Amino acid sequence: MKNIIKSLKKSYILLVVAMIFGIVLSPFVSTNVASAEYATAKCTSATLNGDIVVNGAVTSVWFEWGEGDSLSNTTAKQTFASDSTFSRSIGGLTEDTEYSFRAMASNKNGTSVGEILTFKTNKCTQPVPKCEDPSATNYKGTLPCKYPAPKCEDHNATNYGGSLPCKYPAPKCEDSAALNYGGTLPCKYAPKCTDYSALNYGGSLPCKYPAPTCQDHDATNYGGSLPCKYPPQVCKDSSATNYGGTLPCKYPKPTCQDHDALNYGGSLPCKYAPKTCQDSDATNYGGSLPCKYPKPTCQEHGAINYGGSLPCKHPAPKCADHDAINYGGALPCKYKKVVPMPTVILSAENDEIPFGGKTVLNWVSENATSCTATGGMNGWSGAKNLTGTFKTGTFTSSKTYNITCKNTAGTATDSVMIEVGTQSIEDPIVDIYADDSNLENGGSTNIRWNSENAISCTANGGSNGWNNSKPLTGIFFTGALNSTTTYNISCKNSVGKIAVGSVKITVDGKEEFFPSVTIYADESVVIIGKSTNIRWTSENATSCITNGGANNWTGNKGLAGIFNTGKLKGDVTYNITCKNAKGLSASDSVTVSIEHDLPTVLLNADVEEVVYDKATTLRWSSENATSCVATAGTNGWAGKKALSGNMSTGNLRSAKTYNITCTNNSGSTDATITINVKGKITVVTL
Numbered sequence: 001m002k003n004i005i006k007s008l009k010k011s012y013i014l015l016v017v018a019m020i021f022g023i024v025l026s027p028f029v030s031t032n033v034a035s036a037e038y039a040t041a042k043c044t045s046a047t048l049n050g051d052i053v054v055n056g057a058v059t060s061v062w063f064e065w066g067e068g069d070s071l072s073n074t075t076a077k078q079t080f081a082s083d084s085t086f087s088r089s090i091g092g093l094t095e096d097t098e099y100s101f102r103a104m105a106s107n108k109n110g111t112s113v114g115e116i117l118t119f120k121t122n123k124c125t126q127p128v129p130k131c132e133d134p135s136a137t138n139y140k141g142t143l144p145c146k147y148p149a150p151k152c153e154d155h156n157a158t159n160y161g162g163s164l165p166c167k168y169p170a171p172k173c174e175d176s177a178a179l180n181y182g183g184t185l186p187c188k189y190a191p192k193c194t195d196y197s198a199l200n201y202g203g204s205l206p207c208k209y210p211a212p213t214c215q216d217h218d219a220t221n222y223g224g225s226l227p228c229k230y231p232p233q234v235c236k237d238s239s240a241t242n243y244g245g246t247l248p249c250k251y252p253k254p255t256c257q258d259h260d261a262l263n264y265g266g267s268l269p270c271k272y273a274p275k276t277c278q279d280s281d282a283t284n285y286g287g288s289l290p291c292k293y294p295k296p297t298c299q300e301h302g303a304i305n306y307g308g309s310l311p312c313k314h315p316a317p318k319c320a321d322h323d324a325i326n327y328g329g330a331l332p333c334k335y336k337k338v339v340p341m342p343t344v345i346l347s348a349e350n351d352e353i354p355f356g357g358k359t360v361l362n363w364v365s366e367n368a369t370s371c372t373a374t375g376g377m378n379g380w381s382g383a384k385n386l387t388g389t390f391k392t393g394t395f396t397s398s399k400t401y402n403i404t405c406k407n408t409a410g411t412a413t414d415s416v417m418i419e420v421g422t423q424s425i426e427d428p429i430v431d432i433y434a435d436d437s438n439l440e441n442g443g444s445t446n447i448r449w450n451s452e453n454a455i456s457c458t459a460n461g462g463s464n465g466w467n468n469s470k471p472l473t474g475i476f477f478t479g480a481l482n483s484t485t486t487y488n489i490s491c492k493n494s495v496g497k498i499a500v501g502s503v504k505i506t507v508d509g510k511e512e513f514f515p516s517v518t519i520y521a522d523e524s525v526v527i528i529g530k531s532t533n534i535r536w537t538s539e540n541a542t543s544c545i546t547n548g549g550a551n552n553w554t555g556n557k558g559l560a561g562i563f564n565t566g567k568l569k570g571d572v573t574y575n576i577t578c579k580n581a582k583g584l585s586a587s588d589s590v591t592v593s594i595e596h597d598l599p600t601v602l603l604n605a606d607v608e609e610v611v612y613d614k615a616t617t618l619r620w621s622s623e624n625a626t627s628c629v630a631t632a633g634t635n636g637w638a639g640k641k642a643l644s645g646n647m648s649t650g651n652l653r654s655a656k657t658y659n660i661t662c663t664n665n666s667g668s669t670d671a672t673i674t675i676n677v678k679g680k681i682t683v684v685t686l
Contacts (some may be wrong), residue, residue, distance in 0.1 A: 039101060039119035045091040046119060048075070050103035053083045054477070056444075057107040061086050065101035067094070071116070074104075082464070082477025083446055096123035339409040342368035346403045346414040353395060354421045361390040361401055361416065368405035368412070375415070376401035377527055379600040379624055391669060393598050395420040396525065428454040430491040432501040439481055441508050447476040447487050449501065454491035460586035461502070461514040462487040467586065481507050486540070488516040488586065496524030496590070515541035517578040519588045526568060528594050534563040534574050541578035541586070548589070549574040570594055599625035601662040603671035605649075611678050613653055619646040620671070625662035633658040652677050 040047040048063045058081050064071040075088040093099065099121070103114035129143050136145035152159050157166035171185050178187035191205050198207035214221050219228035233247050240249035256263050261270035277284050282291035298305050303312035319326050324333035344365040353359055361380075364387050365371055371384040378393035380401055392399075395418060402415040432449040439445060447466070450473045451457055457470040464479035466487055478485070488502040498520045519536040526532050534553075537560045538544060544557045551566035553574055565572065571594055577587040600623045607616040618637070621644040622628055628641040635650030637658055649656065657674045 039099075039117065041093075041119045041121050043095050043122045043124035044093045045089060046093060046099070046121065047087055047089045048101050048103075049085065049087040050114065051083075051085050052080050052103075052105055054080055054107065055109060057109055059105050059107040061103065061105045063088055063090075063101050063103055065090060065099060067097060067099055069100055071100060071102065082479070083475045085471070085474060093121050095121055095125055097121050339407060340367045341409050342366065342405045342407045342412045344368065344371065344403055344405040344412045344414050346401065346416050348392075348401075348416050348418055351416060352419045352421075355396065355424070356394055357420070358394055359392050359418060361392060363388060363390075363403055363414070365405040365412070367407055367409075369407045371403055371405040374402045374404070375399065378598050382600065382623070383602060385602060385604070385671070388671070391598060391667070392418065393666070394595070396595070425493055425495055425497075426453040427497050428452065428491045428493040428499040430454065430457065430489055430499045430501045432487065432489050432503045434478075434487075434503050434505055436505075437503065438506050439508075441482055442480045443507070444478050444480050445505060447478060447503060449474060449476075449489055451491040451499070453493050454499070455494050457489055457491040458588060459487065459489045460588060461485070461516050461584075478505065481505060483507050486514045486516065488514075488518075490518050490588065492520070492524075496521050514584050515539065515578050515580045515586045517541065517544065517576055517586045517588050519574065519576050519590045521565075521574075521590050521592050524591070525593045525595050528569060529567050531565045531567055532592060534565060534590065534592075536561060536576055536588070538578040538586070540580055542581050544576055544578040546574065546576045548572070565592060568592060568594060598667045599623065599662045599664045599669050601625065601628065601660060601669050601671045603658065603660050603673050605673055605675055607675075608673070609676040609678060610649075610652055613651045615649050615651050616675060617646050617648055618658060618673070620644060620660055622662040624664055625669075626664045628660055628662040631659045631661070632656070649675060 038049055040049070048065065050061070050063070052059060052061050058079060060077045060079050062077045063075045064073065065075070066072045073090070075090065078086050078088075080086065097120065098118055100116050100118050102116045105112045105114075130140050131138050131143055131145035133139060133145045136147055138146045150164050152162055152164055152166035154160060154166045157168055159167045173180050173183055173185055173187035175181060175187045178189055180188045193200050193203055193205055193207035195201060195207045198209055200208045212226055213223055214226050214228035216222060216228045219230055221229045235242050235245050235247055235249035237243060237249045240251055242250045254268055255265050256268055256270035258264060258270045261272055263271045275289055277287050277289055277291035279285060279291045282293055284292045296310055297307050298310055298312035300306060300312045300314075303314055305313045317331050319329055319331055319333035321327060321333045324335055326334045342365060344363060346361065346363040348359050348361050350357075350359045363371070363384070368386055371386055373380050373382060373384045375381065376392070376399050378391075380390060380392075384390075384403060386405070392401075398418060398420045400415055400417045402413065404411055404413045406412070428451060430449060430451040432447065434445050434447055436443075436445040447462070449457075449470070454472055457472055458468070459470045459476075460467050462476075462478070463481065463485050464477065466476060466478075470476075470489060472491065476487075478487075484504065484506045486502055486504045488500065490498050490500045492498050498518060500518050502516065515538060517536060517538040519534065521532050521534055523532040534549075536544070536557070541559055544559055545555070546557050547554050549565075550568065550572045551564070553563060553565075557563075557576065559578065563574075565574075571591060573589055573591040575587065575589040577585050579585040601620060602622075603618065603620045605616050605618050610616050620628070620641070625643055628643055630637050630639060630641045632638065633649070634652065634656050635648065637647065637649075641660060643662070649658075652675060655674060655676045657672060659670065659672050661668050661670045
């Protein structure tokens with residue numbers, strides 16, 4: 001009864017004021033009361049904000065705005081059935097400029113005009129620097145400063161006062177004896193004979209000389225023309241048979257002078273009686289030379305041909321090493337080939353990172369023929385190069401990365417754990433209340449709520465269109481209520497944590513419970529192929545039914561519960577609606593998103609070291625990629641590539657490096673290989 005009287009008094013006062021002043025009750029628009037009534041300005045755009053109190057009628061609101069004092073522009077209209085905040089974004093503004101705006105509202109009661117406010121856009125464009133040198137030709141113009149071209153200042157120059165370099169007349173020959181006297185340097189002269197012994201000394205070349213004469217006094221033509229001439233020579237040796245005669249001297253033939261010779265005194269050579277062998281050990285002792293002997297024989301008792309012809313022959317040596325696989329057989333000893341055990345080292349550039357951070361893994365193996373990775377995330381698992389790097393992607397939890405490398409001798413394993421710090425995101429908070437929580441039948445009130453650390457809010461239960469998405473802070477008009485009604489709201493943060501709140505409006509002291517339901521996921525973002533749990537609770541409900549989702553989510557559900565999503569391959573939304581016995585319902589939903597993997601790419605070669613001027617084949621394969629591009633290399637390697645394939649390098653004469661980058665919507669991954677070339681062989685012919 002008190003509320004009715006209070007309401008009548010308010011209505012009576014408003015009616016009297018309206019009658020006295022002829023005022024039509026209009027919607028009240030405030031642009032200067034609450035903190036929400038402002039403009040958020042950027043360089044060339046701004047967001048205008050205002051509040052609307054509708055006074056019980058559907059109301060259209062808009063903004064008028066303009067540069068300076070002008071209000072020549074209007075925003076599109078918005079319609080509200082209850083008190084609320086509203087905003088509009090405007091663009092095409094000028095930097096560092098002041099603008100005016102005001103809020104406008106209109107309904108069946110009339111039109112209201114808000115107070116004019118102003119805002120100023122940011123200054124983002126830096127002024128263009130200018131030339132500040134007064135001596136420059138473009139003083140106060142755009143940099144760089146420009147200056148007049150320097151000029152030639154030498155009065156002797158032919159281009160005095162003109163552009164540099166200075167130019168001068170060509171020097172001339174000043175020697176009157178020169179052939180080109182007065183002409184261009186160098187001076188030119190006729191060559192002359194400079195030999196004092198020449199007949200034409202000082203005259204034109206060539207030098208001329210008197211004919212040479214014979215200067216030998218013994219010559220018969222001494223002083224005459226060459227060659228010198230001499231009288232014939234005679235033999236001066238008295239032992240010669242032609243002593244005193246014409247040269248050459250002649251002598252009698254030599255004879256044998258050995259008295260033991262058979263032809264002593266006769267013509268050479270000396271001749272002797274044949275000799276005989278005088279060695280009693282010889283088989284031809286006393287016979288004709290040379291002496292002859294029996295063939296030597298092998299005298300080594302260990303030889304297999306002892307007493308036989310040389311050389312001595314011995315049995316082939318045998319391998320005496322019991323560890324050899326040919327022990328007792330022919331040398332050399334032979335052994336099993338020892339294959340060294342493989343090794344592998346896996347490390348991270350940073351193994352302690354903050355939540356949401358990234359790092360890079362590096363691994364190096366020796367004596368291995370293949371490597372395989374397990375654990376980790378972002379496509380780490382699978383075959384790996386013998387040496388390489390790997391980008392982990394963004395971490396939301398600690399992960400362990402393993403790698404195993406092997407050869408025929410065995411395997412080697414290493415691992416690294418990336419420890420991830422906790423996420424510094426505070427839990428959401430929501431506070432909801434009513435201006436008046438006790439109403440008479442047909443009364444109305446405003447629901448108000450504020451949230452902190454949240455990114456979204458959803459309402460359920462209530463009345464008058466309350467059951468939908470809500471801003472993080474706001475005011476909602478209940479409309480006329482005929483029964484007790486509960487207004488529920490849930491607000492989430494960026495990691496899916498939820499805060500819930502509710503307010504109950506009691507009508508005529510009669511309490512009627514509306515259903516409510518809240519649903520959330522343990523993890524709102526998971527790695528592809530992983531799962532999480534969906535949890536829900538309800539109040540004042542008798543049944544719940546679900547739809548959407550995955551893994552048989554759709555169907556009847558308990559009033560509260562836990563549901564495993566199963567392995568997820570894409571983003572999935574889970575919806576739930578809970579009802580009470582009167583058919584009143586409340587709904588909520590949660591979406592689980594997939595953290596997409598970076599692509600992986602492997603690049604190998606059939607042979608990583610080729611002979612000079614020979615080729616090999618490159619082979620590559622990728623996963624989770626949408627495109628691949630190659631760079632560097634040879635033989636047309638660079639350019640777009642299929643997601644997997646092979647290609648010949650062409651004949652190589654020097655080491656070449658081949659790169660490939662594969663990409664998807666989450667990022668890109670690189671692979672590199674270098675093909676070495678054995679040196680060119682030069683053949684030398686001796």
